[in-house]
Amino acid sequence: MKRRVFFVSDGTGITAETIGNAILTQFSNVEFDTFRLPFVDTVEQAHKAVARIADRGASGAGRPVVISSVVDAQVREVLAGVDAFVLDVFAPFIAPLEDELGTQRSPRVGQAHGLVDYDQYEARINATNYALSHDDGIDLTYDDADVILVGVSRSGKTPTCLYLALHYGIKAANYPLIQEDLERQELPRRLLPHRKRLFGLTIDPARLAQVRETRRPGSQYARLEQCRWEVAAAEKLLRAERLPVVSTTHSSIEEIASKILNTLGIDRHMF
């Protein structure tokens, strides 16, 4: 039986779930079952949440753990009555920060992931559209790109571009290295003016073969020999061009995105 954990929030629940998961990761020796209870922003919703926690929590190991980012005082009062071990995500930080900043907090409920303004929203949407229209495009210019990812087909360029767009409003294009580039050991000329924004992705050949096999079973494209040759040639080229490179084999999309921003010195704020 696993210990049951409930992320309770008066907003999207993203803050509670992010910090909650990070805290639980510190206990790699315990097994958890996690549940998300977002938009608990009225007394009525709070009573429902308490009932759900009692109901579902009963079948877990030990009493349920509640990780809460609820700000509203009335909702918190109801939640305090739950038969569970409750951790409040904000409580430990507010008083010390009030002291340090010399001001009382003036909270906004559920606003951490709410819409701030149209400009920010637009930046994300425009960047997403940019990523979609500059995905594996052979005949495009890259003048507007903040970042251009370079790598062989299926090395992880597209999801990384979309993640950079959605989370940082970054215009990320990508260029797939083709047979011709690999044979000539040269980057296509139109990439050269953007050298400072180029970033290489690589991947373990066996993993690449596996990914391509799912995509096009039994193809030459998915053969291990082909993948080995492409990856070796791509890594040689990227090294010769002295481009920063990260391997996507053992990294999450978040790690890859974070490394790219850090290496290229882009300090955009997360949404």
Added chain:
Amino acid sequence: MKRRVFFVSDGTGITAETIGNAILTQFSNVEFDTFRLPFVDTVEQAHKAVARIADRGASGAGRPVVISSVVDAQVREVLAGVDAFVLDVFAPFIAPLEDELGTQRSPRVGQAHGLVDYDQYEARINATNYALSHDDGIDLTYDDADVILVGVSRSGKTPTCLYLALHYGIKAANYPLIQEDLERQELPRRLLPHRKRLFGLTIDPARLAQVRETRRPGSQYARLEQCRWEVAAAEKLLRAERLPVVSTTHSSIEEIASKILNTLGIDRHMF
């Protein structure tokens, strides 16, 4: 002058930035400048971080604020020497949880957003590919879809689908309501078997006109009259079909995604 805040992490920095931003949101009366310092995972990196905080922090209002999710003891020791107000993201929660769980923590450095296993990674990538291949597709089947978003062109379907895919590994397709659907006030037949997975998106007509104008300046498609007619007809149709609907006008992508999951009762874990 704004108060300077540094999110310091031995991993991607996503946990520190998420909880940090949420805490800062509680002080809506103070202005902050935030900086991300990820991958501070060696003593050498820690010394560099301390120097950067001293350097950049000096030009802000008051002493810098450091919000740290660093786990490694040696790195923390170096960071403790920084001339700043330091909040440790994990510290307040670990001892109470150790008591509650009856076990010592066994931390994994920087693992909160690290790659856990191939299956999870694959789920995200597959879902992203699914969203890309089922975007605004008129002639597709939706048998594999977890969610199908329905709304007029540019109501926010694509970014929401991509977000659901990248963050929850959810296969999200979308169906753009076309003139014919709106005139007939009927959903296309092939959507009907998937009724329980349909979710409507709507948007304020003036906002829609603005978004479309950026996309196709001066077009009939972007005219306010056209947008008003389409949105009214779409809302009428979605209401008649009793589909859940959310407006994307004043919501962030995170809120929209969270509402969809909550309404359709999908309890997937975030990546």
